[in-house]
Amino acid sequence: xxxxxxxxxxxKQISVRGLAGVENVADLKTNFNRHxxxxxxxxxxxATKRDYxxxxxxxxxxxxxxxxxxxxxHYYDKDPKRVYYLSLEFYMGRxxxxxxxxxxxxxxxxEATYQLGLDMEELQDIEEDAGLGNxxxxxxxxxxxxxxxxxxxxxYGYGIRYEFGIFNQKIINAYSFxxxxxxxxxxxxxxxxxxxxxxxxxxxxxxxxxNIVNTMRLWSAKAPCEFNLKDxxxxxxxxxxxxxxxxxxxxxxxYPNDNFFEGKELRLKQEYFVVAATLQDIIRRFKxxxxxxxxxxRLDLSKMPDKVAIQLNDxxxxxxxxxxxxxxxxIEKLDWEKAWDxxxxxxxxxxxxxxxxxxxxxxxxxxxxxxxxHLEIVYExxxxxxxxxxxxxxxxxxxxxxxxxxxxxNVKKINMAHLCIVGSHAVNGVARIHSEIIKDTVFKDFYDxxxxxxxxxxxxxxxxxxxxxxNPGLAEVIAERIGEEYIRDLDQLKKLLDFVDDNTFIRDVAxxxxxxxxxxxxxxxxxxxxxINPSSMFDVQVKRIHEYKRQLLNCLHIITLYNxxxxxxxxxxxxRTIMIGGKAAPGYHTAKMIIKLITSIGDxxxxxxxxxxxxxxxxxxxxxxxxxxxxxxxxxLSEQISTAGTEASGTGNMKFMLNGALTIGTMDGANxxxxxxxxxxxxxxxxMRVEDVEALDKKGYDANSYYNRIPELKxxxxxxxGGFFSPSQPDLFKDLVNMLMHHDRFKVFADxxxxxxxxxxxxxxxxxxxxxxxxxxxxxxxxxxxxSDRTISQxxxxxxxxxxxxxxxxxxxxxx
Numbered sequence: 147x148x149x150x151x152x153x154x155x156x157x158k159q160i161s162v163r164g165l166a167g168v169e170n171v172a173d174l175k176t177n178f179n180r181h182x183x184x185x186x187x188x189x190x191x192x193a194t195k196r197d198y199x200x201x202x203x204x205x206x207x208x209x210x211x212x213x214x215x216x217x218x219x220h221y222y223d224k225d226p227k228r229v230y231y232l233s234l235e236f237y238m239g240r241x242x243x244x245x246x247x248x249x250x251x252x253x254x255x256x257e258a259t260y261q262l263g264l265d266m267e268e269l270q271d272i273e274e275d276a277g278l279g280n281x282x283x284x285x286x287x288x289x290x291x292x293x294x295x296x297x298x299x300x301x302y303g304y305g306i307r308y309e310f311g312i313f314n315q316k317i318i319n320a321y322s323f324x325x326x327x328x329x330x331x332x333x334x335x336x337x338x339x340x341x342x343x344x345x346x347x348x349x350x351x352x353x354x355x356x357n358i359v360n361t362m363r364l365w366s367a368k369a370p371c372e373f374n375l376k377d378x379x380x381x382x383x384x385x386x387x388x389x390x391x392x393x394x395x396x397x398x399x400x401y402p403n404d405n406f407f408e409g410k411e412l413r414l415k416q417e418y419f420v421v422a423a424t425l426q427d428i429i430r431r432f433k434x435x436x437x438x439x440x441x442x443x444r445l446d447l448s449k450m451p452d453k454v455a456i457q458l459n460d461x462x463x464x465x466x467x468x469x470x471x472x473x474x475x476x477i478e479k480l481d482w483e484k485a486w487d488x489x490x491x492x493x494x495x496x497x498x499x500x501x502x503x504x505x506x507x508x509x510x511x512x513x514x515x516x517x518x519x520h521l522e523i524v525y526e527x528x529x530x531x532x533x534x535x536x537x538x539x540x541x542x543x544x545x546x547x548x549x550x551x552x553x554x555x556n557v558k559k560i561n562m563a564h565l566c567i568v569g570s571h572a573v574n575g576v577a578r579i580h581s582e583i584i585k586d587t588v589f590k591d592f593y594d595x596x597x598x599x600x601x602x603x604x605x606x607x608x609x610x611x612x613x614x615x616x617n618p619g620l621a622e623v624i625a626e627r628i629g630e631e632y633i634r635d636l637d638q639l640k641k642l643l644d645f646v647d648d649n650t651f652i653r654d655v656a657x658x659x660x661x662x663x664x665x666x667x668x669x670x671x672x673x674x675x676x677x678i679n680p681s682s683m684f685d686v687q688v689k690r691i692h693e694y695k696r697q698l699l700n701c702l703h704i705i706t707l708y709n710x711x712x713x714x715x716x717x718x719x720x721x722r723t724i725m726i727g728g729k730a731a732p733g734y735h736t737a738k739m740i741i742k743l744i745t746s747i748g749d750x751x752x753x754x755x756x757x758x759x760x761x762x763x764x765x766x767x768x769x770x771x772x773x774x775x776x777x778x779x780x781x782x783l784s785e786q787i788s789t790a791g792t793e794a795s796g797t798g799n800m801k802f803m804l805n806g807a808l809t810i811g812t813m814d815g816a817n818x819x820x821x822x823x824x825x826x827x828x829x830x831x832x833x834m835r836v837e838d839v840e841a842l843d844k845k846g847y848d849a850n851s852y853y854n855r856i857p858e859l860k861x862x863x864x865x866x867x868g869g870f871f872s873p874s875q876p877d878l879f880k881d882l883v884n885m886l887m888h889h890d891r892f893k894v895f896a897d898x899x900x901x902x903x904x905x906x907x908x909x910x911x912x913x914x915x916x917x918x919x920x921x922x923x924x925x926x927x928x929x930x931x932x933x934s935d936r937t938i939s940q941x942x943x944x945x946x947x948x949x950x951x952x953x954x955x956x957x958x959x960x961x962x
Contacts, residue, residue, distance in 0.1 A: 170251075174258035177205045198264055199272040202255065203242055209249050210350045212958025214359040220955050221300045227452065228300040229946050230428055232466060233287040233459035234420065235400070236305050236362060237279025237312070239611075239771025241349070243270050247615045248296075248352040275770045277311035278364070280402060280729075281690045282797055283498055285771065286576075286934075287459055289797070292608040293934040295353035295360040296634065297950035299942060304424040306416060307347045307364035308400040315729050315768045342393045343368040344423030354610050354634060356954045365423045367396035403731045414508060414516055421465045425473060428454060447478055451491035455946035458570070460498045461506045461562035467493055467569035468523040476519070482526070494945045495566035495573050496603070498794050500580070500588050501694065506562040507553060513560060524560060528552055531568050538595065549591045567592045567599070572945045574601040577795035577816040579836065603941055604819055605795040606934035609636050612801045616775035619658040620806060624926070627651060634952060636933035643927045646920055655926075656919045659782070659806055666780035670764060676752055679759040682721035683912050686777060686807070687785035688769055691730040691737040694792040698886065699894045700726060700785055701743055703905055704763055705862040708751050711760055719760045720909035725777065727766025739882050741765065746871040746878075774798075779805045782918075783908060786811035787901065789892040791836040793817075800932035806922045810908055812897070816932070824928040828921045832904035833897035842896060849887050852895035859898050863887075 181204040182188055188197045221228070246252040259266040279285060287303065294301035344365045351360040369390040395412065396419050432454055433444050456466060467489055474485035499505070513521045528551040539545050551568065553559045567573050567589060575581030581602035585593040593600050614621045614633055624632065627645055632638035645651040660680070667678040687700050704724055711719055726744050730737030748763035766773060784802030786793075786809055793815035803809060803820055810830040811817040821829045834842065853860050867883040869876025886894055911918050930936075935950075942948040 170254040171258045171261065174205055174251075174254055175262060177208055178202060178258060178262065181205055195268065196272055199269045202259065202266070202269050203273075206242060206245055206249070206251060206255065209251060210245060210352060210359055213249075213352065213357050214350045214361075216357065216955065216958050217359045218361075220358075225453070226300045227455060227946070227948050228302065228431070229294070229455040229457060229942070229948060230424065231287065231290060231294070231301060231303045231457050231459065232421070232424060232463035233284070233303065233305050234416065234462040235279035235284030235459075236276075236287045236291070236303055236364070237281070237284030237771060238276040238288045238349075238362075239285075239775070240270070240273045240275055242273050243615055244292075244611055245350075245352055247610055248292075248354045250355050275772050277770060278305065278308055278400060280312055280400070282795075283460060286605055286797055289606065289608040289611070289934040290938055291351045291360065291362055292353075292610060293606070293938040295351045295358050296356065296608075296610070297935060297938055297942070298353065298356060298358055298953055298955075299360075299938070299948055299950060301360050303351070303360075303362035304420065304427075305362070305364050306397050306400075306420050307366045308397060309366075310399040312400060312729070312770070313402060313732070342396065342419070343370055344419065344426075346423075346427070356952070357957050358955055363424075363427070365397065365420055367394050367419060369393040402729075403733070411512060411516065414512060417462055418465050418469070418517060418520075421463055421469050424463075425466060425469055428456070429473065447474065447480065447488060448484065450488050454492055455948070456493045457941070457946070458493060458495045458566055460496060461566055464495075464506070464562040464566045464569075465517075465520065467565055468517075468520040468527070471523050471527070472519055475523075486527075486530075489569055490571050493566075493570045495570040497563065497566075497573065497575055497580075497584055497589075500583055500794065501792065507559040508562065510552065510558040510560060524551060524565065527565070527568060535595065545591060549595075563589070564592075571599065572601055573599050574603045574941075574945070575794065576603060576605045577819065578602050578604060579791075579813075579818045580794040580815060583791060583836070601944060603937055603945075604816060604931070605797050605800070606932050606937035607797050607800045607804070608934050609633055609804065611775070612778070613804055617658075617662065617779040617805050619661060620655070620779065620926075623651075623654045623658055632930075634935070635930075636935065637930035639927050639930045641927075642923060646923050646927075652916060652919045652923070655806060655923060656915060659780075659919075659922070662779040663782075666776055669776060673767075674764055676762060676764060677759065678723055678762060679721050682723045682759065682762070683782045683909075684780055685722050685724045685783040685785065686726075686781040686802070687787070688725070688727040688766060688774065688777060689796075689798055691728045691734075691740050693736060693740075693885075693890075694788050694892050695728075696787050696789065696892055696894055696897075697726055697728070697740050697744065698882070699787055699897060699901055700724070701740075701747060702859065702862050702894070702898055703902060704747055704751070704761075705865060706858050706902055707761055707905075708747075708754075708757065709858065709861060709865075711757050712754075715756050720912050721760045722909075723762045723764065725764045725766050727769035727773070727777070729769060736882070736885060739879065743866065743871070743879055743882060750871050774801070778802055778807070781805070781807040782912070783807060784809045784811075786814070786817050787833075787897075788812060788814050789897075790814045790834050790839050792892065800929065803925050803932065804929045806926055808908070808911075808918070808921055808925060810901075810904060819931065820928075823931050824925045828924040828928075830904050830908055832900040834893070839893065842893065847890070847893050847896065849890055849895045852898065853887065856895075856899055858902070859895060 178201050182193060182197065182201040185204050186197050186200055243252070246255050256266045259269065279287070291301070291303045345368050346363045346365055349362040349364070351362050370393065396415050401413050432450055458464060458466060470489050470492070471485055474480045474488060475482060510521065532546055532550060535546055535549055549564065551561055551564045553561055575584050581600070585600055610633065624642065628638060628641040663680045663684055667680045670676060670678050687697060689695050691697060730741055744763070744765045748765060751757055751761055751763045766777065778801050781802055784799060784807040786796060786799045790812050791814065796815040796817070799809060799811065799816055799820060808830065809817065809820060810832070812833040813831060813835050821831055853863060863883065863886070865871065866879050869878070872878040939950045942950050
């Protein structure tokens with residue numbers, strides 16, 4: 147059981163966690179006991195911790211439901227423009243504590259459970275992560291939902307309720323193994339489509355203390371009838387069951403590949419399924435007049451763009467464009483030009499990657515078999531698109547080929563990014579450098595044709611989850627200095643610049659960091675059986691395992707540091723605990739071997755008595771949202787070391803910055819803007835810039851030249867290839883070595899030297915805690931730009947034509 151807070155600590159936490167009024171606490175206790183008895187049918191003699199968790203969850207849910215209904219009534223009364231955020235991934239994590247934070251109930255719930263003899267932290271730990279996403283894309287969608295609700299936007303998240311979400315990762319004998327786990331949410335009602343039933347499961351999304359509760363609607367595929375009775379009656383019971391499964395397989399599993407396109411039929415079915423169900427729902431809602439109405443009274447669809455905005459989160463929901471055309475032309479009987487005007491004014495597209503292997507290109511034959519009408523529509527869109535290009539650039543056949551939606555070749559393919567650009571009125575990248583790259587390279591022809599379409603919307607994170615909830619100590623220390631309005635307006639963190647030289651504030655920030663490190667050290671010792679030095683620098687790289695994210699560069703630094711300590715064991719070294727975490731897609735062999743290398747290095751380093759506690763290496767197993775909420779507040783150093791020009795934005799970098807970690811990184815993604823905001827002197831920037839990478843590509847990257855020129859790099863590579871870290875299998879890492887030496891698209895060796903020098907600067911600064919903490923304060927004070935509230939405000943004003951509002955609507959028990 148976690149240690150109860152002292153009265154002083156409780157008083158300190160009142161502001162950011164909500165008041166624990168006597169009435170509130172008494173009501174919560176009464177409702178808790180009511181749910182335990184009448185919902186769960188248990189008493190205190192037989193109830194388990196799981197029962198107590200559900201009683202608490204239902205008690206908190208009671209506070210949501212009235213606000214949820216009131217919000218929908220408010221929207222139907224006001225009839226605002228609505229935004230629909232379509233995403234194949236929503237990586238929500240846990241929702242109980244987040245709901246308590248946003249409703250201002252956390253302190254009252256803590257006090258109520260304490261008075262009932264229970265530990266709220268223990269109960270919260272029973273909740274599973276809702277893992278309906280692979281990584282950054284899905285987590286961004288979750289942050290956006292929080293911000294849309296907090297900014298009073300009439301917003302809906304639409305996706306798929308996967309039966310099996312992101313796999314669990316288990317390290318067995320230092321290898322990564324994956325298995326899946328199931329998620330459970332509560333269903334509402336049916337929407338019938340032609341072939342399968344799309345069953346919506348609604349999840350409430352509360353805004354921050356504004357009484358607004360928006361909806362995330364996830365679709366589950368169900369067979370259209372219980373059984374094929376003909377098959378059943380002739381005795382083919384098994385076939386009848388299998389036919390049901392075929393329909394229901396659509397929402398069975400989340401595809402685990404991140405930044406890699408797999409042209410699988412089931413994936414295309416998923417993409418169409420979510421789009422078809424969602425568009426029916428959008429049009430039904432657009433036509434309905436008031437709350438709960440089933441009568442369609444708004445029949446002029448030309449007004450749809452004034453009331454509906456559809457945001458496509460990457461190309462996965464791109465089929466919304468031809469599907470909306472099909473509905474408008476085939477069902478609503480509009481002419482093509484009118485329908486196309488509605489589609490393009492309604493839809494907008496966010497691009498998330500420039501990696502060629504990640505861009506969706508569907509084979510025409512597969513499209514033809516599954517979606518023949520949509521293929522006709524795509525061909526017609528393309529015909530008109532090419533006609534327009536021909537008028538602007540007569541005779542430029544190469545440009546026609548480059549810009550066509552259909553890619554010719556051995557296998558004809560539909561380029562879904564091109565479809566999204568042509569069918570949208572706005573196209574945005576997710577960091578300034580990324581938006582410039584897509585205009586200059588991958589979508590240059592489209593930018594030349596329609597420059598007004600292209601925008602930048604730098605990603606952001608919600609400060610509610612990523613500061614108030616996961617790092618309450620720091621949130622409170624900040625609130626004591628500048629008040630708590632910064633939770634709604636993160637730009638107010640700039641006021642902390644007045645406290646950079648305030649010794650008391652420096653001490654408070656350092657103390658909170660140390661407390662977070664002690665707490666996480668205990669977690670590591672319990673789960674990894676490694677004794678951690680909590681005063682060591684916590685050096686953290688957590689993200690999907692991928693070559694472009696360059697966990698291998700981190701490995702080379704670890705080996706170099708290890709070799710230096712072994713060479714001069716009596717020298718005073720800055721102690722480090724290096725943590726790397728992340729999941730590898732099941733079919734991605736290189737990524738799995740990277741995990742094996744990390745764990746093998748850890749085995750060697752952690753058991754070397756010469757090294758002791760000056761260097762520890764830990765692979766964080768089964769990295770997920772809940773683990774991120776523990777490790778990020780404890781981190782001293784954040785590793786953001788992708789090759790310049792490959793990471794679209796990153797959001798982990800922002801979470802570390804807000805929680806008081808310093809960044810070591812390349813000028814890639816949002817790192818560029820972080821350096822701009824905090825000042826390059828307060829961030830550790832190294833390595834090639836985008837133009838250096840391009841120059842090296844032209845010249846030709848030769849890994850051998852670095853290997854032969856840099857002795858420490860040569861030593862590290864020889865150790866990996868010679869079996870130093872895998873004595874029982876000397877050639878275990880031959881594929882990694884071969885890739886680094888001969889096929890490394892991400893140029894690890896080219897940045898090695900500068901990275902090592904930069905890490906030396908990090909170690910030197912860490913020896914001066916006061917100066918280190920001053921830089922931490924500069925970073926926290928400069929992280930206001932990276933709130934998802936700012937990002938969503940820009941989407942609303944510049945793409946969706948909506949105005950955010952901090953207005954609070956009436957609570958359910960207030961008169962309307």
